Amino acid sequence: MVVHIILGVALWMAWLEFDNxxxxxxxVAPLKGAAAKGKGKPEPDDxxxxxxxxxxxxxxxxxxxxGTAILALALxxxxxxxxxxxxxVLLP
Incomplete structure (x- = not known):
């Protein structure tokens, strides 16, 4: 039961990270266009x-x-x- 709870919490945390x-x-998408035109902030270094x-x-x-890392570790x-x-185990 504990493992299922841990998996559920990890999946929930991964969903939160994906949503965030x-x-x-x-x-950020509108800022990238403005930065290319010289009107906005420069893009952060990846x-x-x-x-x-x-x-x-x-x-x-x-x-x-x-979020992907959390999901991969949980699975x-x-x-x-x-x-x-x-x-x-399959029974005969």
Whole structure:
């Protein structure tokens, strides 16, 4: 039961990240056109938007693909759970 709750929370968090990214793209799209015409802010550097920090105090991951990473980790965890903890065996 706990694994199903963890998977549900991870899927919910991934959905929140996808929704947030969609809203952010909708807000940034008009600025990109204005920046090309010299009327708006310049576009942020894409490489600065991706960050991974590993340290003794924890792990920090910032990316535009954060929702995808959460979803992939959740599904991988669930697949490992089904394979090793709760294997499904066909009866003869």
């Amino acid at each position: 990214a969609r809203k952010t793209r909708a807000k 490489e600065a938007a991706h960050e991974l920090k590993l340290g003794l105090d924890g792990i920090a991951f910032k990316s535009s693909l954060q 991988a965890f669930y697949a490992l759970y089904l394979k090793f903890v709760y294997p499904i």
